Amino acid sequence: MRLILKAIRWITALFFASTITAVVAYRFLPVYVTPLMIIRCVENGSLTMRHHWVSMDEISPHMPVAVMASEDQRFLLHHGFDYNAIEKAAAHNLKSKTAKVHGASTISQQTAKNVFLWPGRSWVRKGFEVYFTALIELIWSKQRIMEVYLNSIEMGDCVYGVDACAAYHFGKTAKELSRADCALISATLPNPRKFSSKYPSAYMRQRQRRIEREMKFIPSFPKEGKDIDPKTVSGGIYHNKR
Numbered sequence: 264m265r266l267i268l269k270a271i272r273w274i275t276a277l278f279f280a281s282t283i284t285a286v287v288a289y290r291f292l293p294v295y296v297t298p299l300m301i302i303r304c305v306e307n308g309s310l311t312m313r314h315h316w317v318s319m320d321e322i323s324p325h326m327p328v329a330v331m332a333s334e335d336q337r338f339l340l341h342h343g344f345d346y347n348a349i350e351k352a353a354a355h356n357l358k359s360k361t362a363k364v365h366g367a368s369t370i371s372q373q374t375a376k377n378v379f380l381w382p383g384r385s386w387v388r389k390g391f392e393v394y395f396t397a398l399i400e401l402i403w404s405k406q407r408i409m410e411v412y413l414n415s416i417e418m419g420d421c422v423y424g425v426d427a428c429a430a431y432h433f434g435k436t437a438k439e440l441s442r443a444d445c446a447l448i449s450a451t452l453p454n455p456r457k458f459s460s461k462y463p464s465a466y467m468r469q470r471q472r473r474i475e476r477e478m479k480f481i482p483s484f485p486k487e488g489k490d491i492d493p494k495t496v497s498g499g500i501y502h503n504k505r
Contacts, residue, residue, distance in 0.1 A: 319406060
């Protein structure tokens with residue numbers, strides 16, 4: 264029994280030491296590969312992977328605004344979890360008679376999942392997601408979370424990150440993407456393997472227009488080192504919700 268308890272203590276200590284070290288390292292180092300990228304390569308039976316790491320300075324300023332408008336309008340205000348969105352999603356899912364389930368994952372949660380975990384909906388994976396989300400919110404800045412998110416998120420079949428998406432779907436660099444391009448990319452993010460920004464359907468164009476309208480109420484994304492003004496952010500969201 265003592266040996267078992269000792270092994271558990273060592274495993275626990277190793278887990279915390281390794282995960283915290285990884286999060287600290289990725290605060291400064293580019294994320295060139297993620298578990299999801301490896302899983303997709305195995306699923307496809309191919310090593311084909313389109314991914315270019317670029318800094319926030321090399322990404323269109325419209326892109327973070329577009330993903331906030333589409334995915335997480337309170338990103339600059341919360342500390343990893345949007346409890347209002349979680350409550351609304353839970354209420355909808357309890358009342359809904361359809362199989363469609365509403366989620367409430369923030370950009371921080373999606374980043375934690377993309378960089379450190381595997382796809383899935385199990386409670387174990389969700390627990391790890393909560394842990395890594397809390398870690399990156401504690402150790403990384405909002406700017407770093409957004410930078411990693413935009414570089415690691417799946418944006419098409421074997422396409423990861425905004426620069427690869429810009430190159431293969433628009434023939435541009437991430438910096439050259441227009442406001443409309445960014446809204447269209449964001450429109451595909453709920454399911455980028457089903458919805459295409461390269462060959463957008465009428466439904467995608469409709470989502471693109473809605474996101475462009477909502478982008479008007481999202482403030483410009485602050486650069487690293489600049490303070491986030493909660494009044495400016497919450498004011499925009501308030502008007503957007505009216």
